Amino acid sequence: MSSKLIADKDVIFQAPVDDGKIYIREETGKYQRIRRYLNVILVLLFILLPFIQYHGQQAILFDVGEQTLTLFSIKLFPQDLIIFGLLFMLSAFALFFVSVRYGRVWCGFTCPQTVWSLLFNWVERRIEGTHNQSRALDKAPWRPEKIIKKSAKHALWLAISLITALTFMSYFVPLRQLYSDFFTLSSSALVMGWVMTLAVCTYLNAGWMREKMCQHMCPYSRFQSAMFDASTKVVTYDATRGENRGPRKRGQAVANLGDCVDCKLCVQVCPAGIDIRDGLQYECINCGLCVDACNKVMDKFGYAKELIGFRGEKAASSRGIGQWLYGVASVVMLAGIVLWATTWQSFEVGVIRDRQSLYRINNDGMVENTYTLTLLNKSSYTKTFDLTVAGLEGATLSEAGTFTVEPGEKRNFVLTLTVDDEPEAKVSNFDFIFEVKQSKEVVTHESMFYSG
Incomplete structure (x- = not known):
């Protein structure tokens, strides 16, 4: 057993919870709004792009059988693969450049694992209630109410997973053929196998594994710290200002205590379930949810914001040579893509x-x-x-x-x-x-x- 603190009007008090499964508390705030707007745009693009038609045909289609990639009026063949190499290198160097400057913001704001995990958590909160209600439901005996809620949640998870799998496959199989064959059960064994595999992987990754995928399987979390320098902006707890931490009432001045009221909301909203106050950890995905939660508490107690915030140890002027090298490499790759585009023949x-x-x-x-x-x-x-x-x-x-x-x-x-x-x-x-x-x-x- 461990303990978490829950804010109730003027008093911060402790409530025991079980360790193990992470029950993500929903949060609102600046970074959550940015992520949600960005995620909505990215998910809509992912779903709608295959529906775009050009001259009566699907505008974006990767035909594995013919080994061609159709992009509107352009059809790329294996001999055009240099553009894919340039695009992958540009993406890698741009990701490294952003990581050196802002830490793992890719993981926290745009990574599909994070997007779908938080989407599944949103569905869970709508059906089971708050994170505490969800925890209580898991502990409760199997009764009709629990069976109905759990069945509804997993049914929606499976539906989202299936839609995700079909959408992904529609980039490789003509959309009209894919949906027509799938829902009439006339798809080939290969296509049906891929759809089912992708749906199961989405369901397991976003519904069950969640933070474990980032912690134990994603290689990016392992080598990201090698790209950080003193000016990299990462989510950091200001221990000098926050310690010693401790609960208190609003407006009450307590001697020998810092600004941290030890509410542990930063832990409750964290998708990885870590305590950012323990220092920089490889599990942290720089999602900023703990920043939003802490800023709300600081507002309630009349303290300055950003006790937890995005900051670097040194000013941006002290950026190391790595940032500039990644930036130059990104520009070179972009120039290569522009050169290829201007010299490409149809x-x-x-x-x-x-x-x-x-x-x-x-x-x-x-x-x-x-x-x-x-x-x-x-x-x-x-x-x-x-x-x-x-x-x-x-x-x-x-x-x-x-x-x-x-x-x-x-x-x-x-x-x-x-x-x-x-x-x-x-x-x-x-x-x-x-x-x-x-x-x-x-x-x-x-x-x-x-x-x-």
């Missing part, structure tokens, strides 16, 4: 000569070379390409020079290039260029013409 061209025969003479005595032209349309609409030859006088194409390729399609065209020449009198090879034009985009490919 189609690719490949030309291969017929290697079985260097050249041949046709019935008209003209020299012919055969080539295979490969066109890959990386857009979401049909493209028409114009092919011309530069640097080779008198060259004639066997085809009309206009080719149509469907979106996401890769097509091969066999071309014959003819040049009026006298091979018996002259032996020579010519370098020339194929020019493929589509709208304002032009792609060139060098090749060689053999005449002897």
Whole structure:
């Protein structure tokens, strides 16, 4: 058994509670509002993005079978994977940069584990009542009221988990097909297996494991302290001002006591169940809930706020070289992404000569070379390409020079290039260029013409 303190009007008194399961007390305040608004936006984006249509098709879709990623009018293929590398590196360096400056704010405000865990806790509070009522319900014998509440809670948890799994899969399977097949029980075993696996993982992680996932399985919590420096802003308890701690009535001056009234609300609202007054701990996710709870208590007792707050040991001017390096690396990665975006072509061209025969003479005595032209349309609409030859006088194409390729399609065209020449009198090879034009985009490919 341990003890927690509960504020009741003018008096702070103790109430015994059991150790083990963490019953998160709901809190309101500045940081809780920021998190909730941000979480609502992120969850809505997560759910609604697959519903966006572009030219009659899903605007964002990662087709594993075809190994393509559709982003509105762009279709990325495996050869475009450099952009994913740049994006992942940008995300990593940006995360490190933010961590050095503000600690684990990613974990506390935007991490899916935190978002879904607090969402499940919100559902629990709506059905079972306050954290104390929820604790009492767990201790109570199994009666109809308890069975109904527990069943309703877990049913909603499972429903949210299933919606989460289906939403996640809709980024990989066309949304209309996914929902139609799933609810008519005609999904493939692979898709059904993934949906069920993701739903179970969401239910267990957010409903049962919660803080244990952050404490024991998340690698970020283990190495985050290596990125901190003296100016990193983390949730910190001002021991100089708060100690000695102790309960008191409002307006009552107690000798030899600091501002901390030892209400333990900072512990009750903590998703990780830690006491921030014990110092910096790797379990702390910088969610700021303890800051909101403490500031309310300070207001009630007429004390200054920020007894618990975001602060660093030194001023921001003392930032170490690590912050600047992470910032520079993020800028470099961003510049790389911009460069890739400005040079990216919506189609690719490949030309291969017929290697079985260097050249041949046709019935008209003209020299012919055969080539295979490969066109890959990386857009979401049909493209028409114009092919011309530069640097080779008198060259004639066997085809009309206009080719149509469907979106996401890769097509091969066999071309014959003819040049009026006298091979018996002259032996020579010519370098020339194929020019493929589509709208304002032009792609060139060098090749060689053999005449002897």
